Amino acid sequence: MICLFALPAIAQERHDHLTEDNITDFIQRTTEISSGQNSDLSQSEITAYLQAHLHKKVRFKSTMRYNIPGFPSKNSSMSLGKKEYIESLQQGANALSDYETNIEIQDIKFSTDKMKATVFTTSTESGTMPVNGAEGQGSIDIPIDGESSCTQILTLKKGIIQIYNATCTTTISFSGF
Numbered sequence: 001m002i003c004l005f006a007l008p009a010i011a012q013e014r015h016d017h018l019t020e021d022n023i024t025d026f027i028q029r030t031t032e033i034s035s036g037q038n039s040d041l042s043q044s045e046i047t048a049y050l051q052a053h054l055h056k057k058v059r060f061k062s063t064m065r066y067n068i069p070g071f072p073s074k075n076s077s078m079s080l081g082k083k084e085y086i087e088s089l090q091q092g093a094n095a096l097s098d099y100e101t102n103i104e105i106q107d108i109k110f111s112t113d114k115m116k117a118t119v120f121t122t123s124t125e126s127g128t129m130p131v132n133g134a135e136g137q138g139s140i141d142i143p144i145d146g147e148s149s150c151t152q153i154l155t156l157k158k159g160i161i162q163i164y165n166a167t168c169t170t171t172i173s174f175s176g177f
Contacts, residue, residue, distance in 0.1 A: 014159030017114035023154060024105060026053075026161045027121065031103045034089055035125075043090065050086050055155060055162040058082045067173040097141070099127035116164075119152045129174075146172045 015022050033041060033049055041049070060080045067073050080088060103123040110117045125148070128141040150168040154161055 015156060015161060016159070018110060018117045018154065018156060018161070019114070020108055022161065023108055023117060023119060026154070027103060027105060027119065027152075030163070031101060031123070035101050036099065037101065046089075047086060050082075050089070052160060053162050054082045054085065055157065055164045056082060058085070058163055059165050060085050061165075061167045063169045065169075065171045067171065069174065096127035096129050096144070099125070101125040116153065116155045119154060121148075121150045121152065123148045123150070143175050144172055145175070146170055 030049075030053060031037075033046055058081065061077070062079075063075065063077045065073050065075050101123055102125075103121055106120040106122055108117050108119050123146075125146040126144065128143050130139040131142045132139050148168050148170040150166055152163055152167075153165040155164045156162070
């Protein structure tokens with residue numbers, strides 16, 4: 001785990017059990033960090049945060065539907081482990097500009113001992129994506145909007161909240177064509 005000592009307020013925050021408040025704080029903070037909306041952190045600090053807060057056996061499963069005006073919807077699915085997820089965030093950091101996201105917790109179901117929880121969220125996102133234009137035009141910025149619904153399983157490991165599993169369905173709509 002790289003640079004955990006550099007994140008005492010984030011990665012070393014310890015909990016005895018999961019609560020609605022610490023889950024809400026964790027979901028908000030993790031969304032800000034993984035979406036690049038927390039510009040106070042360096043790439044190595046973001047990686048350290050993710051190393052601490054993603055379970056070693058974490059699985060991210062995502063089904064995405066792309067809606068492009070004038071074309072049929074296109075679906076794709078992917079499944080990522082911890083290493084691949086962190087790498088995909090690093091690669092995607094510059095894919096969008098003017099990016100904004102908002103996440104809302106819809107429901108939390110706790111295990112009896114409050115050491116695990118299943119969290120249901122919905123989120124919206126918007127931004128602009130550079131897309132190659134016609135021959136000789138270079139790239140053009142296309143506005144996009146997204147809506148996601150996710151089910152996440154969170155667990156406490158040595159007092160640190162970790163994502164154990166996340167399954168999301170996302171619809172991304174492109175406009176401006």
